[in-house]
Amino acid sequence: MARNFADRLCAAVKLRRSHAVVGLDPVLPRLPEFIKREAAAQYGKTARGAAAAILAFNRLVIDAVADQVALVKPQSAFYELYGEHGVAAFWETVRYARSKGLLTIADAKRGDIGSTAEGYASAFFGHPSPLETWEEPDQWADSLTVNPYLGSDGLVPFVRRAEARGTGLFILVKTSNPSSGELQDQPLLSGETVAQQVAKLVDSLGSRLVGQAGYSAVGAVVGATYPEDLKRYRAEMPRAILLVPGYGAQGGTADDVVGAFNLDGLGAVINASRSIIYAYPGTDPSPQEAAAAIAGAVAAMNRDINGALQAAGKLAW
Amino acid sequence: MARNFADRLCAAVKLRRSHAVVGLDPVLPRLPEFIKREAAAQYGKTARGAAAAILAFNRLVIDAVADQVALVKPQSAFYELYGEHGVAAFWETVRYARSKGLLTIADAKRGDIGSTAEGYASAFFGHPSPLETWEEPDQWADSLTVNPYLGSDGLVPFVRRAEARGTGLFILVKTSNPSSGELQDQPLLSGETVAQQVAKLVDSLGSRLVGQAGYSAVGAVVGATYPEDLKRYRAEMPRAILLVPGYGAQGGTADDVVGAFNLDGLGAVINASRSIIYAYPGTDPSPQEAAAAIAGAVAAMNRDINGALQAAGKLAW
Numbered sequence: 001m002a003r004n005f006a007d008r009l010c011a012a013v014k015l016r017r018s019h020a021v022v023g024l025d026p027v028l029p030r031l032p033e034f035i036k037r038e039a040a041a042q043y044g045k046t047a048r049g050a051a052a053a054i055l056a057f058n059r060l061v062i063d064a065v066a067d068q069v070a071l072v073k074p075q076s077a078f079y080e081l082y083g084e085h086g087v088a089a090f091w092e093t094v095r096y097a098r099s100k101g102l103l104t105i106a107d108a109k110r111g112d113i114g115s116t117a118e119g120y121a122s123a124f125f126g127h128p129s130p131l132e133t134w135e136e137p138d139q140w141a142d143s144l145t146v147n148p149y150l151g152s153d154g155l156v157p158f159v160r161r162a163e164a165r166g167t168g169l170f171i172l173v174k175t176s177n178p179s180s181g182e183l184q185d186q187p188l189l190s191g192e193t194v195a196q197q198v199a200k201l202v203d204s205l206g207s208r209l210v211g212q213a214g215y216s217a218v219g220a221v222v223g224a225t226y227p228e229d230l231k232r233y234r235a236e237m238p239r240a241i242l243l244v245p246g247y248g249a250q251g252g253t254a255d256d257v258v259g260a261f262n263l264d265g266l267g268a269v270i271n272a273s274r275s276i277i278y279a280y281p282g283t284d285p286s287p288q289e290a291a292a293a294i295a296g297a298v299a300a301m302n303r304d305i306n307g308a309l310q311a312a313g314k315l316a317w
Numbered sequence: 318m319a320r321n322f323a324d325r326l327c328a329a330v331k332l333r334r335s336h337a338v339v340g341l342d343p344v345l346p347r348l349p350e351f352i353k354r355e356a357a358a359q360y361g362k363t364a365r366g367a368a369a370a371i372l373a374f375n376r377l378v379i380d381a382v383a384d385q386v387a388l389v390k391p392q393s394a395f396y397e398l399y400g401e402h403g404v405a406a407f408w409e410t411v412r413y414a415r416s417k418g419l420l421t422i423a424d425a426k427r428g429d430i431g432s433t434a435e436g437y438a439s440a441f442f443g444h445p446s447p448l449e450t451w452e453e454p455d456q457w458a459d460s461l462t463v464n465p466y467l468g469s470d471g472l473v474p475f476v477r478r479a480e481a482r483g484t485g486l487f488i489l490v491k492t493s494n495p496s497s498g499e500l501q502d503q504p505l506l507s508g509e510t511v512a513q514q515v516a517k518l519v520d521s522l523g524s525r526l527v528g529q530a531g532y533s534a535v536g537a538v539v540g541a542t543y544p545e546d547l548k549r550y551r552a553e554m555p556r557a558i559l560l561v562p563g564y565g566a567q568g569g570t571a572d573d574v575v576g577a578f579n580l581d582g583l584g585a586v587i588n589a590s591r592s593i594i595y596a597y598p599g600t601d602p603s604p605q606e607a608a609a610a611i612a613g614a615v616a617a618m619n620r621d622i623n624g625a626l627q628a629a630g631k632l633a634w
Contacts, residue, residue, distance in 0.1 A: 025433070028451070045451030077429060077436030081444070083456045084405035091400055111464060112394060112426055113494035116342070119394030127398070134345070134362030139400045147428060149466045149489060151496035172466060177430035179468035186514060187506045194511060197503060 002166025004211030005143060006219075006241055009168070010266055012070035012103055017317055018302045019261075019309075021105065021243065022065050023273025024074040024093060026054040033284040035060070051085035054078070058093040060287065061277050064294040066100040068302060073105040073243075073271055094141050104141045105243065109172065111147030117154050120144075121161035128161070143168035145221060145243070148198045152205065159205050159218060168217040168241075171202050173233055176223025176246030195229075199236045206240055215241050215267060222260065224252025224270065231259035234267070242268040248275030248301070254308035265309055265316030272301055319483025321528030322460060323536075323558055326485070327583055329387035329420055334634050335619045336578075336626075338422065338560065339382050340590025341391040341410060343371040347591075350601040352377070368402035371395070375410045377604065378594050381611040383417040385619060390560075390588055393425040411458050421458045422560065426489065428464030434471050437461075438478035445478070460485035462538060462560070465515045469522065476522050476535060485534040485558075488519050490550055493540025493563030512546075516553045523557055532558050532584060539577065541569025541587065548576035551584070559585040565592030565618070571625035582626055582633030589618055 013019055028036070028050055035056050043049035062072060079090035094104045110120040122128065126140035146158055148171050158169050174184050174195045184195040192200075199220065206218030216239045222230055224246035234242065242260045246252040247270045260268035279297035280290045309315045330336055345353070345367055352373050360366035379389060396407035411421045427437040439445065443457035463475055465488050475486050491501050491512045501512040509517075516537065523535030533556045539547055541563035551559065559577045563569040564587045577585035596614035597607045626632045 027436075040451070047452065047454040047456075050451060075429075075433055075436075077427075077433045077440060080404075080440040081436055083408055083440075083454055084401040086440075087397075087404045088401035109429055109464075110394075110426070112392075113492060116392055116394045119344075119392075119398055123394060123397040123400075123403075134357070134367060135364065137364040137400055139364075147426075147464050147466050149464050149500060150492050150494055151499035151501070153494050153496040154492075175430060175467050175471075177467055177470050179470040182468035182518070183466060183511065183514065184468070186511065189504045189506060194500065194503065197500065201499070 004209065005162065005166055005168030005217040006209070006215035007211035007213050008142070008166070009070070009103060009241060009269070010213040010215060013266065013269065014317060016068060016070045017306065018069045019268060019270050019305055020069045020298060020301050021071040021073050021269045021271040022061065022069055022276050022298060023107070023271050024058050024061060024072055024277065025078050025273045026057050026277070027078060028053065030278050030283060031057050032280065032290050034287060047082040048085040051082040051089040055089040055092055059096055060291060061294055062097050062100055062102065064291040065276070065298045066102055068295065068298050069102070071103045071105060071269055072097045073107045075273070076106065076108040091139050095138065104143070105170065106141035106144045109145045109147050111150050111154050113150060114153050114157060117157040121157050125161045125165045125167045128164070140165070140167070143170060145170045145172065147172050148201065152201060155201070155205060159209070162217050163209055168219060170219045170221050170243040171198065173198050173202060173220040174222045174226060174229050176225045176250055176252070180223065196236060199233055202240055203237045210239050213266070215239055219243055221245065224257050225250055227256040227259055230257065234260055234262065238262070243271065244268055245271045248272035254304040257305065258308050258312045258314065261309060261314050263314060265314045270305055276301065321526065322479065322483055322485030322534040323526070323532035324528035324530050325459070325483070326387065326420060326558060326586070327530040327532060330583065330586065331634060333385060333387045334623065335386045336585060336587050336622055337386045337615060337618050338388040338390050338586045338588040339378065339386055339593050339615060340588050341375050341378060341389055341594065342395050342590040343374050343594070344395060345370065347595050347600060348374050349597065349607050351604060364399040365402040368399040368406040372406040372409055376413055377608060378611055379414050379417055379419065381608040382615045383419055385612065385615050386419070388420045388422060388586055389414045390422040390424050392590070393423065408456050412455065421460070422487065423458035423461045426462050426464050428467050428471050430467060431470050431474060434474040438474050442478045442482045442484045445481070457482070457484070460487060462487045462489065464489050465518065469518060472518070472522060476526070479534050480526055485536060487536045487538050487560040488515065490515050490519060490537040491539045491543060491546050493542045493567055493569070497540065513553060516550055519557055520554045527556055530583070532556055536560055538562065541574050542567055544573040544576055547574065551577055551579065555579070560588065561585055562588045565589035571621040574622065575625050575629045575631065578626060578631050580631060582631045587622055593618065
């Protein structure tokens with residue numbers, strides 16, 4: 001069996017002294033002009049050109065942050081937008097990040113019934129047998145976000161594949177958006193909320209995949225925009241690594257996310273996308289200005305979170 | 318504004334006298350040998366070759382069913398498996414189906430927070446402005462399945478785009494898999510279940526998109542494997558078109574699905590995948606044998622469902 005994802009994540013976080021995840025959500029209007037000019041010159045103002053621009057931008061971001069963070073998270077929607085060209089850019093981004101020593105979270109929020117979930121598990125974690133593809137393509141991420149609405153038989157195929165491949169999952173529990181509570185915070189007759197029910201499922205599905213560091217390869221998504229929830233779900237899923245979106249542009253602060261961490265200073269990774277990748281002023285920076293601004297923003301994020309953890313007595317190093 | 322999706326669907330269903338949706342879920346081990354031989358000869362046993370095989374197979378299926386059904390539903394997982402090549406085959410399949418007069422349901426079960434949901438809406442319904450892609454690619458389906466776990470602000474971007482584009486949605490309410498009830502059937506303090514709460518959301522989101530036939534472009538997924546649920550959700554979302562999976566290989570019968578229809582004989586479309594597309598015996602049929610078996614299976618499905626509707630006094634023609 002491959003090495004447990006949670007162990008790989010904890011080791012990488014300690015090595016970089018960073019709990020940050022850089023979200024790779026490239027949108028064309030906000031990319032540096034020099035990148036768009038080059039892509040348009042080579043491929044025209046086409047979907048292929050747009051995909052070339054976002055790949056070039058991702059490489060710039062990855063180069064600027066690779067020695068400061070442990071994880072990057074490309075969000076699939078921004079690539080699917082460009083069809084086959086965008087999907088090629090998505091996987092090339094994942095491969096490039098891996099080549100720079102980063103762990104990758106494919107943020108695709110997939111979820112479906114059994115046999116289809118198997119298909120998605122193959123699409124994101126690699127193929128289990130040559131029957132499916134003849135040759136296995138180099139197409140796999142270290143982890144994947146998944147949606148729990150279909151219940152455990154939509155999740156188990158992902159868990160099994162994660163176990164076999166040493167990859168990880170982040171199951172949506174409580175999302176960061178304003179209307180997340182409409183369904184997720186509904187109180188059940190049992191006294192729990194819908195999201196608490198999902199948290200129990202995360203804890204039980206993850207029990208077989210706990211690594212040497214004490215964390216499971218089955219993690220959970222809990223938004224930074226609901227700090228009280230973060231503390232509650234931290235307690236309810238003690239072995240889950242929480243992927244926490246909502247820091248930065250969505251309004252979550254370092255103090256808000258401290259509750260996501262256990263006393264060992266581990267157990268959470270904090271995502272920021274727009275506040276990092278568009279840290280340069282305007283849309284016409286030089287390559288050096290763009291890289292420096294991005295590197296500076298991620299350094300500030302690391303200081304911010306590590307400072308809040310230190311103040312709370314939760315620094316892991 | 319483009320023509321309402323529900324109106325287009327009702328007209329197409331009446332024209333073909335068919336409530337069937339043919340699910341295009343191609344898996345390599347079950348494709349006819351002649352198709353795999355040709356694809357492998359041209360592209361090798363690679364992901365590209367596999368994608369070429371599933372596209373050739375889909376064309377065969379579409380040609381065999383196009384004069385008998387109104388809709389086809391490619392399931393995204395089986396294409397994403399082959400990365401960029403698979404996604405190219407997905408969109409080529411959608412374009413080919415449209416060129417044959419079929420309506421398309423992109424079964425991708427997407428769902429995310431606001432700005433990302435916008436991205437998915439663009440990916441599946443076309444781009445709203447040249448800012449996003451420079452040129453707009455020919456990449457859109459007539460409708461899309463979406464997941465409601467994130468609440469209304471994860472759904473509204475899809476609804477708005479559906480309104481602008483004349484496309485449709487099928488929001489997951491009660492899925493066909495064995496563990497669908499774990500979350501969806503949980504009773505809330507309000508006395509409703511989680512899925513009933515989602516059904517209310519479907520009904521209210523769809524109220525602005527009701528067409529001349531009396532149905533909304535915002536539909537719902539309710540599985541055939543829970544016939545009692547079908548009747549209940551039919552009543553709770555009177556204007557929603559129900560997309561009903563689970564007929565055929567998953568065990569649902571024509572009698573099970575009758576409850577999904579309104580008294581006007583409309584309001585539901587019934588999906589079958591494996592029982593139709595793999596209707597030929599063995600894996601080495603001739604092209605003619607494969608086409609005849611598939612056409613025969615879909616004709617039998619139409620007779621089966623129309624017969625049950627007639628017996629129930631619900632035939633629309």
